[in-house]
Amino acid sequence: xxxxxxxxxxxxxxxxxxxxxxxxxxxxxxxxxxxxxxxxxxxxxxxxxxxxxxxxxxxxxxxxxxxxxxxxxxxxxxxxxxxxxxxxxxxxxxxxxxxxxxxxxxxxxxxxxxxxxxxxxxxxxxxxxxxxxxxxxxxxxxxxxxxxxxxxxxxxxxxxxxxxxxxxxxxxxxxxxxxxxxxxxxxxxxxxxxxxxxxxxxxxxxxxxxxxxxxxxxxxxxxxxxxxxxxxxxxxxxxxxxxxxxxxxxxxxxxxxxxxxxxxxxxxxxxxxxxxxxxxxxxxxxxxxxxxxxxxxxxxxxxxxxxxxxxxxxxxxxxxxxxxxxxxxxxxxxxxxxxx
Amino acid sequence: xxxxxxxxxxxxxxxxxxxxxxxxxxxxxxxxxxxxxxxxxxxxxxxxxxxxxxxxxxxxxxxxxxxxxxxxxxxxxxxxxxxxxxxxxxxxxxxxxxxxxxxxxxxxxxxxxxxxxxxxxxxxxxxxxxxxxxxxxxxxxxxxxxxxxxxxxxxxxxxxxxxxxxxxxxxxxxxxxxxxxxxxxxxxxxxxxxxxxxxxxxxxxxxxxxxxxxxxxxxxxxxxxxxxxxxxxxxxxxxxxxxxxxxxxxxxxxxxxxxxxxxxxxxxxxxxxxxxxxxxxxxxxxxxxxxxxxxxxxxxxxxxxxxxxxxxxxxxxxxxxxxxxxxxxxxxxxxxxxxxxxxxxxxxxxxxxxxxxxxxxxxxxxx
Numbered sequence: 099x100x101x102x103x104x105x106x107x108x109x110x111x112x113x114x115x116x117x118x119x120x121x122x123x124x125x126x127x128x129x130x131x132x133x134x135x136x137x138x139x140x141x142x143x144x145x146x147x148x149x150x151x152x153x154x155x156x157x158x159x160x161x162x163x164x165x166x167x168x169x170x171x172x173x174x175x176x177x178x179x180x181x182x183x184x185x186x187x188x189x190x191x192x193x194x195x196x197x198x199x200x201x202x203x204x205x206x207x208x209x210x211x212x213x214x215x216x217x218x219x220x221x222x223x224x225x226x227x228x229x230x231x232x233x234x235x236x237x238x239x240x241x242x243x244x245x246x247x248x249x250x251x252x253x254x255x256x257x258x259x260x261x262x263x264x265x266x267x268x269x270x271x272x273x274x275x276x277x278x279x280x281x282x283x284x285x286x287x288x289x290x291x292x293x294x295x296x297x298x299x300x301x302x303x304x305x306x307x308x309x310x311x312x313x314x315x316x317x318x319x320x321x322x323x324x325x326x327x328x329x330x331x332x333x334x335x336x337x338x339x340x341x342x343x344x345x346x347x348x349x350x351x352x353x354x355x356x357x358x359x360x361x362x363x364x365x366x367x368x369x370x371x372x373x374x375x376x377x378x379x380x381x382x383x384x385x386x387x388x389x390x391x392x393x394x395x396x397x398x399x400x401x402x403x404x405x406x407x408x409x410x411x412x413x414x415x416x417x418x419x420x421x422x423x424x425x426x427x428x429x430x431x432x433x434x435x436x437x438x
Numbered sequence: 439x440x441x442x443x444x445x446x447x448x449x450x451x452x453x454x455x456x457x458x459x460x461x462x463x464x465x466x467x468x469x470x471x472x473x474x475x476x477x478x479x480x481x482x483x484x485x486x487x488x489x490x491x492x493x494x495x496x497x498x499x500x501x502x503x504x505x506x507x508x509x510x511x512x513x514x515x516x517x518x519x520x521x522x523x524x525x526x527x528x529x530x531x532x533x534x535x536x537x538x539x540x541x542x543x544x545x546x547x548x549x550x551x552x553x554x555x556x557x558x559x560x561x562x563x564x565x566x567x568x569x570x571x572x573x574x575x576x577x578x579x580x581x582x583x584x585x586x587x588x589x590x591x592x593x594x595x596x597x598x599x600x601x602x603x604x605x606x607x608x609x610x611x612x613x614x615x616x617x618x619x620x621x622x623x624x625x626x627x628x629x630x631x632x633x634x635x636x637x638x639x640x641x642x643x644x645x646x647x648x649x650x651x652x653x654x655x656x657x658x659x660x661x662x663x664x665x666x667x668x669x670x671x672x673x674x675x676x677x678x679x680x681x682x683x684x685x686x687x688x689x690x691x692x693x694x695x696x697x698x699x700x701x702x703x704x705x706x707x708x709x710x711x712x713x714x715x716x717x718x719x720x721x722x723x724x725x726x727x728x729x730x731x732x733x734x735x736x737x738x739x740x741x742x743x744x745x746x747x748x749x750x751x752x753x754x755x756x757x758x759x760x761x762x763x764x765x766x767x768x769x770x771x772x773x774x775x776x777x778x779x780x781x782x783x784x785x786x787x788x789x790x791x792x793x794x795x796x797x798x799x800x801x802x803x804x805x
């Protein structure tokens with residue numbers, strides 16, 4: 099299995115500098131991305147999932163502190179110079195951005211976006227070859243190559259999102275990071291986007307990190323899921339197991355909060371108490387303890403390790419790990435007993 | 439109609455308009471076409487209204503060309519004769535109709551002060567002088583300002599950035615005449631590198647055959663290189679002082695707009711595709727930041743047609759600004775009206791060019 103790891107994220111910390119202190123947006127992230135898989139990364143807004151996505155490409159400005167290791171193809175990307183990093187971006191790792199309406203240069207033609215990307219990485223490519231590649235990509239994504247010479251404002255949101263995908267595909271990147279790629283699309287376009295991405299995965303054997311807060315999208319597209327809470331990973335596992343039997347109370351709450359049209363009158367939508375943690379002064383111990391229905395003394399005092407509960411399904415929760423000596427499993431006064 | 443430099447300039451302006459209109463017709467959208475035609479046609483009422491206003495305002499303000507020339511002690515008889523000679527004894531309505539029909543025939547009338555030269559002929563000397571001063575100054579200011587501003591934007595909050603910002607604030611708070619005087623003292627008086635004032639060395643000037651009154655052009659087309667270098671030599675200090683002062687504004691505007699453009703999503707997206715920072719800054723960000731800069735260039739050009747008067751005074755440069763101030767003082771009605779007609783036409787032409795450049799630069803611009 100180890101050979102098939104495309105990227106190994108090791109002890110990744112990302113801290114933003116603000117006027118009132120550092121925001122710990124990613125804290126001790128350890129995550130493997132396997133070749134050919136679609137890994138869903140879910141969590142609430144502000145849980146650090148987009149920060150993580152950008153950190154994988156080292157896209158954060160210099161004022162942001164980023165430490166840890168990003169093992170990619172035997173090298174640690176964290177040790178790369180800006181110049182080496184630039185060669186990786188677009189060519190080996192590419193990204194589909196959140197907002198297709200603003201992520202294309204308004205004064206650049208569609209064709210130029212693609213050919214510029216190709217010629218930046220492969221300067222020896224002829225203009226005709228680059229343009230032919232652009233036409234081919236648009237064709238794959240169901241846009242007629244006649245529209246190559248149009249400007250972004252002449253296209254609809256769904257089309258622009260497909261252009262963003264074609265840009266990400268233009269150099270056959272090994273890893274594609276899709277950062278909330280469907281958030282700004284309406285449901286119908288979103289559905290089209292999903293089935294398109296599914297086809298592309300099958301056709302080109304893509305490796306995708308799908309960052310989203312849309313559980314439905316993850317359920318449909320992903321092989322595995324990583325759940326993030328307050329800048330840390332709460333739980334990782336393959337979609338089937340994790341959705342059927344979530345280990346972490348946060349995952350349970352998150353899945354319970356997804357509205358379904360099939361919901362019966364009696365079933366109530368789960369409402370999670372409290373609000374996401376303040377990442378400038380995060381809660382002690384487990385960052386989820388102020389909102390967790392099963393919080394114990396130990397949860398306040400000690401951070402739970404992200405250790406395997408079942409093979410391939412690690413969860414960071416004291417409910418599933420032996421409690422270290424000197425700490426107590428006594429539930430907090432206002433919480434309920436841990437489930438059996 | 440006799441040929442003079444003003445007619446030449448008007449004809450070249452018309453040529454520019456014609457080229458623009460043709461380009462717009464061939465390449466532009468239907469909207470752009472209608473827009474250009476409307477703008478060109480709107481110039482007519484605009485010139486009409488402006489000239490009318492100036493015609494009456496000049497006559498309402500105290501003083502008149504006769505008093506300004508004969509002085510308060512001029513004899514009644516002399517005054518009467520001069521008033522009659524200048525045609526100022528006729529009813530104001532008649533004067534107005536007379537003048538306006540002249541303008542329609544592109545005849546700007548004769549100056550009302552000593553010599554009574556045709557206004558068109560005088561403007562034909564003054565307008566080229568101003569153009570020869572402000573075009574290079576603007577080129578210098580925009581070139582230096584835009585590149586400097588972009589350079590600073592890319593290095594935001596570094597020593598380079600602070601240095602360039604300090605320069606830009608200093609540049610546009612210094613009065614142009616002060617900078618001009620300082621340059622004259624240092625380069626002309628102390629170092630003896632440049633001439634103090636004027637457009638050309640007087641002796642060389644006699645050899646120059648004037649057709650357009652743009653000395654650089656005239657000397658080049660006649661192959662008179664000593665005159666060309668003399669004109670260039672005389673341009674250095676005025677262009678440097680006006681250009682440096684103007685570059686401050688352009689630097690500031692470019693810097694702030696490029697900084698803003700650099701925070702846009704498409705820049706991050708480009709960075710994620712491995713596009714080099716240099717390309718992101720100078721192509722993507724600057725390209726998008728260009729619209730307000732173009733607007734400022736057009737605006738400054740219009741302002742400078744008369745507004746370079748301080749530079750013109752400092753360097754004894756016989757341009758439009760100096761001419762206008764001089765003739766307002768002397769209540770030379772026809773001359774002032776002539777200047778206004780030229781301004782109105784230039785402003786229209788400049789804003790037309792600016793708008794077409796907009797449409798060319800930004801595909802989203804719709805007319």
